[in-house]
Amino acid sequence: MIIKNGLVLQPDGTARRQDIRIEDGRIADLGTIEGDETLDATDRLVAPGLINTHCHSNENYFKGLFDNLPLELWLLFSYPILAAPQQTPREIYVRTMLGCIEMLKTGCTAVVDFLYEMPDTTPDSVAAALQAYQDCGMRVLLTIGYADKVYYETTPLSMDLLTPQLKRRIDDTPLNSPDENIALVDEVRRRWHGVGERIAIGLGPSGPQRCSDRQLELSADYAAEHDLQIHIHTLETKMQAYTGHLYYGKTIIEHLHDLDFLSPRVSLNHAVWLTERDIDLLAQSGAGTTHNLLSNFKLGSGISPVPEMLARGIPVSLGTDGKSSNDSQDMYEVLKAVALLHKTQQPEFERWLGAPDAWRMATEFGARSLGMSENLGHIAVGERADLVLFDLNSVPFTPLNNPLHQLVYCLPSHVVHTVLVEGEVVVRGGKLTRVNEDALLAEGRELGRAYVDGSEPAFSAARDLFPSVAAGYRHAVAQQVGVHRYSGRET
Ligand SMILES: [Zn+2]
Numbered sequence: 001m002i003i004k005n006g007l008v009l010q011p012d013g014t015a016r017r018q019d020i021r022i023e024d025g026r027i028a029d030l031g032t033i034e035g036d037e038t039l040d041a042t043d044r045l046v047a048p049g050l051i052n053t054h055c056h057s058n059e060n061y062f063k064g065l066f067d068n069l070p071l072e073l074w075l076l077f078s079y080p081i082l083a084a085p086q087q088t089p090r091e092i093y094v095r096t097m098l099g100c101i102e103m104l105k106t107g108c109t110a111v112v113d114f115l116y117e118m119p120d121t122t123p124d125s126v127a128a129a130l131q132a133y134q135d136c137g138m139r140v141l142l143t144i145g146y147a148d149k150v151y152y153e154t155t156p157l158s159m160d161l162l163t164p165q166l167k168r169r170i171d172d173t174p175l176n177s178p179d180e181n182i183a184l185v186d187e188v189r190r191r192w193h194g195v196g197e198r199i200a201i202g203l204g205p206s207g208p209q210r211c212s213d214r215q216l217e218l219s220a221d222y223a224a225e226h227d228l229q230i231h232i233h234t235l236e237t238k239m240q241a242y243t244g245h246l247y248y249g250k251t252i253i254e255h256l257h258d259l260d261f262l263s264p265r266v267s268l269n270h271a272v273w274l275t276e277r278d279i280d281l282l283a284q285s286g287a288g289t290t291h292n293l294l295s296n297f298k299l300g301s302g303i304s305p306v307p308e309m310l311a312r313g314i315p316v317s318l319g320t321d322g323k324s325s326n327d328s329q330d331m332y333e334v335l336k337a338v339a340l341l342h343k344t345q346q347p348e349f350e351r352w353l354g355a356p357d358a359w360r361m362a363t364e365f366g367a368r369s370l371g372m373s374e375n376l377g378h379i380a381v382g383e384r385a386d387l388v389l390f391d392l393n394s395v396p397f398t399p400l401n402n403p404l405h406q407l408v409y410c411l412p413s414h415v416v417h418t419v420l421v422e423g424e425v426v427v428r429g430g431k432l433t434r435v436n437e438d439a440l441l442a443e444g445r446e447l448g449r450a451y452v453d454g455s456e457p458a459f460s461a462a463r464d465l466f467p468s469v470a471a472g473y474r475h476a477v478a479q480q481v482g483v484h485r486y487s488g489r490e491t
Pocket of ligand 1: 054055056114233269321322
């Protein structure tokens, strides 16, 4: 296929009129190209698809449900440890599609889905989610979420406020062993990794403080053996920073370093509460981070020191995070916010993060976090043809002064016309081509409503746990942990 005469965004951020020839899912040629099967792009700006490197499709039925809860209290409801109803494969499939529809229509072509099924992730639940990605044509790195520690040993809650009856319920909830978790990853990897070029499987140890050292070591070894990516929530909140000192007598990054866990295949989700030494250790290790600022805003987590990390060569990609904590999955919203936010953190404007930096985070560094830095994230010969065609005859691009700035600042996600993944058109005229979007949304409304209603026993257990976690939270946020990240400035 040849995309004819589009205004094509170049890797250097400029744009020029070009034809793009696509062969076997890749960009085969750029320039003036003759041929039969063409897609006229005269009125289109052609850009690489954005890459969302952190979300949780398992939260998709919880959109718009919560507000004004810090992470640890929000988790009680979004990831209920007691009485969560297990979803059927159809519920999981439709739920996953709700995210795919939103992301594809807003110009995001690839996603890291950190799947954490409550109460239990199984090969069948993962298969239902992956079937959705396969059917709509979106590219996905699906990381299997797991943990092996009992809840009250992962978060320093106030045990005095945990009733014996609640503690018994938690103790009676079965936990997977480290080997069982890796066995699950292994089963899913064998079945799905590399299927159809667009699906990859990765490891998702939930967070260092939620995993035993043995679980972390097994994860790093397994990922190295099979060349897989690892995503792990790290230092998202002040409570977690405090947890590191309490559990390990050092920062959580120092703990990961001492376990030899950090490597270029690791992406640390959030990475808000880092010390200077943590940033040194990350820079040495080659690990990257994912910046989920809108979720960090909503949960009051703080501001990740992104300019400092980028200046040290640490690749920082972008994510929406899940629908329970953002609650939209529009990567262009994230892109604009990241290009603006960090300007407020220091007066030295020469060091501000700008539109080209934000763009690089959403594309090139996103590809790296997916494990595809060689062939994704730019429009260049040899790269995968994951492309978004925007309507140039629209408000965001009128008048057209600077295509890159207007992509970043003018919120063009509502004028996405055509989307290609692996060279295949998956959105045309703003509608998904491979699935019936309206029917899926109708089913999603029904299943989502029923699932939220059915979660009431889980929410009730969350309310019972609330006082003990709230007390632990208040204690933790009052502690000195060596870094102050609500303002973004160290003290
Ligand atoms: Zn997350």
